[in-house]
Amino acid sequence: MTAGSRYALIQLVRYSLITVAFLAIANELGGSWSQVQWLVAALSVGLGFGLQEIFANMVSGIILLFERPIRVGDTVTVGDVTGRVSRIQMRATHIVDWDRKELVVPNKTFITDRLINWTLSDTVTRVVVPVSVAYGTSVEMVEKILADAVKSIEQVLSDPEPLVIFIGFGDSALQFKINVFVRELSDRTVVTHRLHTKIYEALLAHHIEIPYPQRDVHIRSVAKGILNE
Structure with missing residues (x-):
C-alpha cells in the first residue's frame, strides 16, 4: 500500500474504534436508547447550531479519507496556498508550503472550494x-x-x-x-x-536583440507660439 492509503486506512480504523468504544462504555453504564434518545436529540440540535462549522469539517474529513481527492504526500493548491500534504485529521488538513511553514486548512475548504492536486494521477x-x-x-x-x-x-x-x-x-x-x-x-x-x-x-x-518597451513621444513647440504672440 502507498503511504497515502496506509494513512487513510489508519485514520478510518481509529474513528471506528472510538465509536465502538463510546457505544460499549454507554452500554456498560446501563443506558438504553429509549432513555436517552430525547437527550441525544436535544443535544444534536444544540450542537448542530453551535458547532455546525466543526461538524462540517469533520464530515468533510471523512469524505476526504474515502474519496481521496488528496493524499498524504500530494502537492496541492487551495486558494493561494500551495504545498505538500503532511497530515489529514478529523477537522483540518496540514500543508507544508515551500517556506517550510505548516498551514492548517479546514477540511471543508477542500470539498467546497476549487482544488488543484498536482500529483493525483500524473506528475507530468x-x-x-x-x-x-x-x-x-x-x-x-x-x-x-x-x-x-x-x-x-x-x-x-x-x-x-x-x-x-x-x-x-x-x-x-x-x-x-x-x-x-x-x-x-x-x-x-x-x-x-x-x-x-x-x-x-x-x-x-547570435546578436539578437531582446527589446525594451518602446514609446513614441511627440513634442509640440509651445514656446514658439507664445513668442509670436
Whole structure:
C-alpha cells in the first residue's frame, strides 16, 4: 500500500474504534436508547447550531479519507496556498508550503472550494517560457535557437513533444512561446532556470536583440507660439 492509503486506512480504523468504544462504555453504564434518545436529540440540535462549522469539517474529513481527492504526500493548491500534504485529521488538513511553514486548512475548504492536486494521477506538468525578440529578426533562426536550447536540457520530456510557437506581434517585439513537459514538480524550477540561461546566451551569441518597451513621444513647440504672440 502507498503511504497515502496506509494513512487513510489508519485514520478510518481509529474513528471506528472510538465509536465502538463510546457505544460499549454507554452500554456498560446501563443506558438504553429509549432513555436517552430525547437527550441525544436535544443535544444534536444544540450542537448542530453551535458547532455546525466543526461538524462540517469533520464530515468533510471523512469524505476526504474515502474519496481521496488528496493524499498524504500530494502537492496541492487551495486558494493561494500551495504545498505538500503532511497530515489529514478529523477537522483540518496540514500543508507544508515551500517556506517550510505548516498551514492548517479546514477540511471543508477542500470539498467546497476549487482544488488543484498536482500529483493525483500524473506528475507530468507543462512549463511555459515566453520569449520576445526585436522586429527584423529572422523567425526561422529564432525557432532553431529555441529548439536547440530545449534539446540541450535533459529534464525535458520528449513525449509529450516540446513546442516552439510564434504567437504574435507585440508592441515592441516578436513574441514566441516554448511549451515543454517535465516529469516531476521539482524539475519545473530547474528547467525554467536552464531554459532562460541557454536562451539568453544563444541570443547574445547570435546578436539578437531582446527589446525594451518602446514609446513614441511627440513634442509640440509651445514656446514658439507664445513668442509670436
